Amino acid sequence: MIGGLGFGQLVIFKNNNMIFKFRKNVFTFWRQPFVYFMAGAAVLLGLYGWIFLVPNFGASPSRADVSDNVSGWAWAVRQNDVAGINVESGIGWISFNCTDRGVCGNSNYGVNINNNWGSASAGNFSGYAWNEEVGWIAFEKALGDPPDNYAFNSNCMGTCNSSNNCIACFNRIPPSGSTRGKVYGWAQILSLGDDGWIKLRDSSWSDDQGVSIDLSTNQMHGWAWHNSPAGGGLGWISFNCADISGVCTNSNYFVQAEVNSPPQITSSSWSNGDPCSQPEGVLYAVLSWTYQDLDGDPQTAYQIQVDDDNNWSNGLLFDTGQCGEAPPGTSIWGSECQGSGGSTQYNLHQATAMSLQYGTTYYWRLKVWDQWGLDSGWSATAQFTIPFHEYPDPYFTYWPKTIHANLPIQFDDQSYYYTDTNPNNPVLCADNPTHCSWSWSVTPATDASISGPTNPNPDITFFDDQKTYDITVSVSDVSRGYTCSTSITIGDTEVRYHTPTKWEETKGKN
Template sequence: MFKKQFFKIIFSFLIFSISAVVVAFCVFRAGYHLPAAIAGVSQNVNGWAWSDIVGWISFNNLSGGGSNNYGVHITDNQSGTEGNFSGYAWSDNIGWLSFNESDLGGCPAAPCRAWVDKITGQVKGWAKFLTTGEWLSLRGSNYGVSINKSTGVFSGWAWGDETAGWVSFNCEQTETGNRCPSANYKVQTSFSLNTPPRATNLNVAGSGFCSNPLYAFSWVFEDADIGDSQSAYQLQVDKEGTFTSFGPGEVNLSASSNVNNVSVVIAQNPNVNQLDYQSTKYYWRVKVWDSFSKESAWANGPSFTTPAHPYPLVDFTFKPSQIVKDQVIQFCSVEQDPVCPSNVSVCYGNNYPSCASANFQWVFPAGVQFVNGTNSASPNPAVKFSAVGKNQNVQLTISDDVGSCSKTKSLNVNLPLPKWKEVSPQ
């Protein structure tokens, strides 16, 4: 009796399975008009997949598959390079297909979740038929589901073993050709597979302290998506490192630009988006956007400290203004009574504007003779030129507690005028 009942159950199940396959195949070949499986506001995957065993599998439905609001959804995970699946798909013949990680424990091979690699578009992992407890493998060694990174359209095959067999995610497959004229179906998503870019190799360097003082902030734009480039950046430089507000002497710059090197002026009385002297310690960070407006996380650069004050402003004069060979020429860079009436050079330290505590280094052409007790380290040397000629360079370097700056001038040295005396005609 038991044996007869057992074979009856088996026979009934086989008849049901065969009937389901035949009906599904006929529907598929007849070009059955699929009901809309549209994404709700909380799901971003929609459309239909097809199994020769269980028939249509709907990935989202608000109007075409009953009153239940269900769907499959993809969200970014913490890595930024993967998207995690969640939610449910529905088959009239087998019931719920879960993509929720909480339902996927004990899967045939870890990790027990479903996800998409945003760089390659490959879908990986598992989903589970809750009615039977059987698994849908989304990728194997010679098959798998993929998402087109440009269109969001799924393609490829998943394997549902005895429960669902091969599950097709698109009516046009390499293995079966284009079946879309008779059954136009596919699964698709509005989830962006564009991976976020990164700003790396952050560097800051000061330059031009003797002429155009500034700090250059640079970074390298990196994006795993082939062809993506930088479309915008935001640079923030802050004294406290909190980046919550920005006043004078702090920077908050944004621009739609592909440049990755931004120069910021340093000034004694800075405005917003300028830097301050006064040995100020700064913290800075940068964020970038790719060509599809995907933004990166903030990247922090190395902190830096500005000089206590500007570098020396170097200049000098000389008299007489017409230089003659073997004549004493007085050079002046700072005030010195009675030979030099004013400070031509300026130092910004404690004795501002005086450079009294600074070091001086003069470089004259070969053969110049220092006179009046002066030398190459004197602030205001007196010299005699021994050679006549044009474009003879004289350089002065002044060094104080923060740095050194130089000034070079090209001078002409002339012969003295001829001496003459008046004589009576013969």
């Protein structure tokens, strides 16, 4: 049983023509004024034909939901009068979501596009929009089948027909070189019944003339058309002021459809490479990130900015600019770009316009684009600090050169460490042994013994002179904890170097 449901319009049809509309009073079930009204309506019904009660703004369809992903405003400008609607400039604004008017809670309504792109109903519209003059505009099946009997369904990504109450769909795959996917099908002005069908696209129209959605902005564009078979019609309905020259300056309207999820940067990191193998004086900073897109769209462009503070409004030390193709057909590739638009790593030390300095903290952020030109926005600011000086150079000699079982071999450290930013000013650890620390190891460990594995010059005794052994020393500078290692292989009466320089010695960096 329904009680207290308000209605704001009485619309009377005869032979499919709307001949009368009354919208001033609100009639309520189970109240005395409504009884008198129904008695009069019965007389009109006998004289003319069908009577429709169109709900007022406070009574919304039960389907409507504030979580719908379409919002904003379209503008309908009447070209010819619609019988019974005397509006000099058309029906005016069409609201696609209750949030547009701040009436959610009292009247929850909205239009939704299914953006689960792997589903059988991907891209299908549902829900209702609202206009003050004609009332509810359905984007799902409400009062019968559309005029083309769902012929548009062949253009949809999923199934859109009477089986799932669908009368409109969005195809997310744009034409080549475009970022705008097309909308197909119909909407229906419920108060006009069979005369209320609004065409969203026609095969005879240009791509820009029908309704579309720009995946780079999630804004709807183009025009829909209403032409009543009874004569007249609302004419063209505009979905974006940008499609009419000069209009946005005074009336910045558009319909927003969140059908393309923006790409995300789920994590970012940096590395200074391998400072133990890099040439002295070459400072590395490798920036990396993880790209994610809920729609499965690939990354096609990136941009990186670097500064010496986290105030991005007062100038930058470095900016790659956009690197890649976004949107399609728009390729930007500056002199500081590396890899490809889909790269998720950038070697800052290779940038010609960026000179890294020892002991300096830098701040960086990045932005990425999907294949349609929709960007992630700037990531959270991250930071990295270049080492204060070079890492140690591990280096040692030993004697004798031949293994004899159970006889010790003397290993002598000749490593260097650094104390300042001058890469050409190393200091011998032996001259300042308290500034360095050592860690020696042998593999296999069970076949050898080290006398003092943390000493700079240990003796190592090998138990089997028919085996080969890997000898490793790790050297750290005590002040910063920077550590590098080097190894050799000895055995079978010969020394085998991983990176041979001389038979008597090995060094971690050249």
